[in-house]
Amino acid sequence: MLAPLLIIAYNRIDHLKKAIESVKSNIEAKETILYVSSDGWKNEEDKIKVKKIREYSRSITGFKSVEIIEYENNLGGYIATKRSRDYIFSKYESLITIEDDNLLSPLFLSYVN
Numbered sequence: 001m002l003a004p005l006l007i008i009a010y011n012r013i014d015h016l017k018k019a020i021e022s023v024k025s026n027i028e029a030k031e032t033i034l035y036v037s038s039d040g041w042k043n044e045e046d047k048i049k050v051k052k053i054r055e056y057s058r059s060i061t062g063f064k065s066v067e068i069i070e071y072e073n074n075l076g077g078y079i080a081t082k083r084s085r086d087y088i089f090s091k092y093e094s095l096i097t098i099e100d101d102n103l104l105s106p107l108f109l110s111y112v113n
Contacts, residue, residue: 002113003094004033005063008081011041011049013056016100023098024062028109034063037084040074 005023009016016036023029036057041047057068069084081097088095096112098104105111 002028002032002109003096004035004088004092005109006035006037006084006088006095006097007100008037008077008084008097009053009057009100010039010077011046011053012100013049013052016053016056019098019100019102019104020060022102022104023109025106026104026109027106028113029062031064032109034060034066035069035084035088036060036066037069037080038071039077039080040071042074 007016007019007023023032023034026032036053038050038054038057041050054068054070057066060066069087071080071083075083085095085097096109
């Protein structure tokens, strides 16, 4: 089984879209479970951006499955990431984690798996 992939996102929709497209260029994407971690917003300006992240995340296809991990309150990057990882590690023995500004080679998933 391939390791699930966790993408950490906050409020940069264009970055997330590019990261997702780069992951989808990997042959293994169709067999990879994708998790998107979305921390809660800090302020009203970020609220709109975070909601766009979540809306887009619900529309992602091209993976074995997609699960969105949403936090109601802003936990901060460290805690939100740790909680997301802990949740995934409670289900799987391995995990690949990237951030929303990572652009991946089409061979990335093959290499890390």
